[in-house]
Amino acid sequence: MAEQYRAQFDAEVTFANGGGLRTEGFRLDIPGRDITDEELGALFVRHLGLLMVAEVRIDRRTIVEEPHKGGRGVAVDTPPARRLVELSHVISDGMTTLPGWPAPRITD
Numbered sequence: 001m002a003e004q005y006r007a008q009f010d011a012e013v014t015f016a017n018g019g020g021l022r023t024e025g026f027r028l029d030i031p032g033r034d035i036t037d038e039e040l041g042a043l044f045v046r047h048l049g050l051l052m053v054a055e056v057r058i059d060r061r062t063i064v065e066e067p068h069k070g071g072r073g074v075a076v077d078t079p080p081a082r083r084l085v086e087l088s089h090v091i092s093d094g095m096t097t098l099p100g101w102p103a104p105r106i107t108d
Contacts, residue, residue, distance in 0.1 A: 004068045005030050007040055009061040016054040029068040037061065 007030045013021040028047060035036065041056030091097075093106040 003033075003065055005033050005035075006064055006066050006068070007035065007061060010059045011041070011044055012031075012057045013045070013053055014048065015050075016052045017102065024080070026098065027069075030063070033065075034061050036061075065072040 006027050008025055008027045009023075011021075011023045012024060015021075018089040024042070028040070028044060030043065035043075040058055040061065044058075045053050056104060091104055091106075094103045096103060
């Protein structure tokens, strides 16, 4: 059996549309010991299925040799299939968008 590695790390994700996500001690199967922080961040985002990510900062990274645990049916070295979900809708003057948000105003 080939060597298998997992990374344990803290991550801070900033989203392009606002907000963020922090993890501590997150463990993730990785393809090899020589993974960069950028590659680890991209794998983390893909594994969680995150969208609109502006930045991922990796901290306190440790690489350990141990068998892969698997995750969500996504192989480490195979990108997930992409699908398009159409979410567009008609916007009208004064309609409710999100509770507490101002209604859109459409004028000439």
